[in-house]
Amino acid sequence: xxxxxxxxxxxxxxRPIGTGIQRVEWELIHHWPESSALVPVxxxxxxxxxxxxxxxxxxxxxxxxxxxxxxxxxLRADPAALRLLNAELFFDAxxxxxYTDLIAVGAGAVGWILxxxxxxxxxxxxxxxxxxxxxxxxxxxxxxxxxAHVSEQTRSHYEQRIMRGRGRxxxxxxxxxxxxxxxxxxxxxxxxxxxxxxxxxxxxxxxxVLEAFAGLWAAGCTAELVVAGMLREGTQRExxxxxxxxxxxxxxxxxHADDATLxxxxxxxxxxxxxxxxxGFGLPPVEALNAGIPVIASARIPSIAxxxxxxxxxxxxxxxxxxxxAVRRLQDDATAARLWREAAALPVRSWRDFTAEVAxxxxxxxxxxx
Numbered sequence: 001x002x003x004x005x006x007x008x009x010x011x012x013x014x015r016p017i018g019t020g021i022q023r024v025e026w027e028l029i030h031h032w033p034e035s036s037a038l039v040p041v042x043x044x045x046x047x048x049x050x051x052x053x054x055x056x057x058x059x060x061x062x063x064x065x066x067x068x069x070x071x072x073x074x075l076r077a078d079p080a081a082l083r084l085l086n087a088e089l090f091f092d093a094x095x096x097x098x099y100t101d102l103i104a105v106g107a108g109a110v111g112w113i114l115x116x117x118x119x120x121x122x123x124x125x126x127x128x129x130x131x132x133x134x135x136x137x138x139x140x141x142x143x144x145x146x147x148a149h150v151s152e153q154t155r156s157h158y159e160q161r162i163m164r165g166r167g168r169x170x171x172x173x174x175x176x177x178x179x180x181x182x183x184x185x186x187x188x189x190x191x192x193x194x195x196x197x198x199x200x201x202x203x204x205x206x207x208x209v210l211e212a213f214a215g216l217w218a219a220g221c222t223a224e225l226v227v228a229g230m231l232r233e234g235t236q237r238e239x240x241x242x243x244x245x246x247x248x249x250x251x252x253x254x255x256h257a258d259d260a261t262l263x264x265x266x267x268x269x270x271x272x273x274x275x276x277x278x279x280g281f282g283l284p285p286v287e288a289l290n291a292g293i294p295v296i297a298s299a300r301i302p303s304i305a306x307x308x309x310x311x312x313x314x315x316x317x318x319x320x321x322x323x324x325x326a327v328r329r330l331q332d333d334a335t336a337a338r339l340w341r342e343a344a345a346l347p348v349r350s351w352r353d354f355t356a357e358v359a360x361x362x363x364x365x366x367x368x369x370x
Contacts, residue, residue: 116280
């Protein structure tokens with residue numbers, strides 16, 4: 001067996017959900033090569049603590065600090081021999097200090113997967129004070145010897161706007177699109193459902209989707225809309241549209257949906273909609289395309305920009321008018337059939353490929369840095 005890799009799961013232990021960055025971690029855990037042991041660790045005021053390796057087997061075993069306390073042990077590895085991977089974005093000064101202290105005593109094979117820098121580059125979409133609270137992360141990032149990026153955009157932001165030319169940009173390792181486990185779908189004119197992904201908050205533009213469909217329905221469109229995403233507290237425009245349309249029989253609001261529910265609604269979808277314009281990657285449209293389902297999405301999001309254009313209606317601007325026009329195009333059976341054929345031919349990366357590339361990157365890290 002090759003060298004062990006320690007994986008920082010601090011936030012995954014606190015919130016063992018299956019979406020966002022945690023989704024990336026679960027896929028890493030599930031597909032990690034058997035030739036290398038993956039050892040979970042969490043950050044604490046006294047440094048990193050290890051968990052038993054089998055803790056990673058199921059999500060339920062990760063929840064509950066009281067139960068975990070009995071099996072936590074201080075990390076005893078020689079810093080010069082340690083391989084430590086972090087795939088989480090965090091706002092935690094104690095955790096940042098765990099990294100800076102470890103690197104200061106010679107840990108050279110420390111790698112972070114960087115997802116985005118939106119709290120600092122797009123602060124208006126986050127709670128007041130988010131950039132300041134996140135400064136420990138950036139301070140630790142300055143000394144992390146190895147980084148990888150989930151998109152070309154994140155790599156560019158790291159190099160030019162965060163590190164200002166003084167960083168060590170690493171490889172772009174594209175996320176997988178097969179995590180939902182949805183079998184390949186096939187077009188039928190009877191498909192008349194659109195599935196919109198995104199937390200109901202300004203950055204995700206779901207309010208524009210609801211406004212677009214309100215206009216379409218008023219004009220006689222029969223298409224159904226399913227909205228999959230929680231309503232964030234304090235998001236007034238989104239709440240207003242949900243309230244206004246609460247009696248609309250063609251609208252189904254799911255809130256947070258698990259993978260089984262997403263498979264169910266996508267299995268009858270004509271297309272998926274992902275209206276966000278600001279993402280580090282943007283996974284939902286890739287997951288839909290992996291199943292052969294066309295998408296309406298912003299041309300700006302990295303996951304779409306890095307794909308060949310087939311099976312997509314790419315919007316240069318996201319607003320209700322542009323979204324409604326895209327839906328009207330897809331309501332034409334000939335146009336929809338063409339987009340379905342293109343989506344079926346589109347190669348989408350797997351999580352197994354992503355994990356293999358991450359593992360190779362971590363295992364090839366030099367333990368000492370200049």
